[in-house]
Amino acid sequence: MATKLRNVVSALKRSHAKYEESAKNDIMLALSQFPDLFPDVENFAFPNCNAMPTFRLKGVIPVIHKGASYNIPIALYLSDAHPYYAPMCYVCPTPNMMVKESKNVDKSGRIYLPYLTEWRFPGYDLAGLLQVMAISFQDNSPVFAKSSDRSRQNISNKPPNQVGYTPYPTSMPVSGVNGVMPPYPLSTNCTPQPTYQPYSSPYPSFTSQSSGSMSGTVDASHLKESLLSAVGDKIRQKLREKLETVYLELESVKETQKELENGKQKLKQYIDELNNAQTQMETTLNVYKEKKATLNSVLESCKSDSSVDIDAVIDACTPLHKQIIRCYAQDCTIDDAIYFLGKAVKQGRMSLSEYLREVRQLSRKQFVYRATLQKGRQKAGLPV
Incomplete structure (x- = not known):
């Protein structure tokens, strides 16, 4: 985990993140729950912007589909204002896989979720997004395998109780991913294309639950796990909504405290300058009083002697x-x-x-x- 932390910090610096500490905490929380995602930097074009170095999380997330666990490859692109702006998410199929269009995924692999459109930090974070993504992919897988006409015919002739979903391959060379992925729409229809860099690390293999679960039946443990995940996500969402106001107020208090600290330093500097000026004025005043006393004494002595010659005085x-x-x-x-x-x-x-x-x-x-x-x-x- 320490290596990932160093990689995250390095990637955030290279991508010029504006809120580095908040982004780091959000990313590390997501990586603690989804360890098969890896941080990196990639040139990516956001709406109304040119391609720039962008923080990327790429890897697989486990999804239980029809009783079996599969690793779905995804990529998340974080803006420099993360976590205050929603990331742009894509499904990354291998060359022998295809994107399956649905209400949540378009043909280019872009992922649409209400969680993204309603994103508002700190009520929403990457960990919650990945959990919602895994739950939404349980009912409708975002990818399927390319197959010949004969294999498609054989699959179509299978009885309903057989599994029609082909599991994701155990290793996925991402270097073959060259598809165009327009960024997630924010407030414009502009869809600039990202530039992908080769990535040679394969994805980890999927893990099957049991030989009986591949038959398409869902046992009680699967239902329990799914319900617990859904209930936990709902509870976390409600808790974030409750704590959102508190977090915002805390951030405001921190900003105010920072401004007060800066003001305190300036006031201290002004007070020191005033003290120095007061010391100089007191010294000058003492010299003035001494000179004045001397002049007064001379004037008093001259008043008593009226025969003093003025020319003799000024000499x-x-x-x-x-x-x-x-x-x-x-x-x-x-x-x-x-x-x-x-x-x-x-x-x-x-x-x-x-x-x-x-x-x-x-x-x-x-x-x-x-x-x-x-x-x-x-x-x-x-x-x-």
């Missing part, structure tokens, strides 16, 4: 910085002097020759101040 802390301030002040003063000399010339208060002489002298001084200011800023590490 540099080093001789180099004092020189920079002095040169900058002289530079600005010379700019103002040149400006007012120009206004004096315009107003006729001084001659042009006097203006040029004064401007030349002031410009020489300004050049010296500016050069000294630039060198001082370089020494102090200030931008030039």
Whole structure:
């Protein structure tokens, strides 16, 4: 069973299943009751879609027909949204067998059952589908053997109490199955054809119940087994219907819990960011309070002394910085002097020759101040 579990998980990953955990549980439950089915991946075309890798369960299911047990070959194709969408099911006859048309099986082998059309998870699952399929095949076998005209005549001349159904062969090379199987209709008449891959593993042989049961009679044990199977299926169906609402609510609660967990992580992240911002603000506030207290103390000391010179208060802390301030002040003063000399010339208060002489002298001084200011800023590490 562990090997099948690994194969199922691998096939689900290759077929890109959307609900891998739910699909795995549903498939493993079916395989526990029908061990002759085997998982694989096959290119298959669903309605309105191109061929894509699709999960496939292929093998045989035991069916009691007219007192004898036969292995009926079937194939189930699961969509990537399984188990929330019904699978597409087919009968897979061997080259020496033919599909027997009925209300449940068409000539291409496609299987029609109310269980499929009414499919709704979690009320319906693969195990229940296979059980319903086995019960429906008990009354009307989906396959029969190809035979010559003589053998058909001999079969038709048999008395009514003889068995007219040819058992399914003990081994079935599925590599010969190349028939066209249109997918199960969902909401369109489009019937794309699947592409089958060779499969060389033979099906297990059928098991006869007893030599007396082959005569066509049904004894009490067969009736009991059939009734128990039918009653069990009905009980399981009713139980699924009762639990369907609970399962849906549980799924909704799980989704809500997942969203709440994600919201919790986001809130925690936001709270951490706010705590960091609060810590930074508290640090900045403490620095501000210290600076404010220092300024208040300086202001209090200045209020008591009215003879303080404002020029003495605003001063540099080093001789180099004092020189920079002095040169900058002289530079600005010379700019103002040149400006007012120009206004004096315009107003006729001084001659042009006097203006040029004064401007030349002031410009020489300004050049010296500016050069000294630039060198001082370089020494102090200030931008030039």
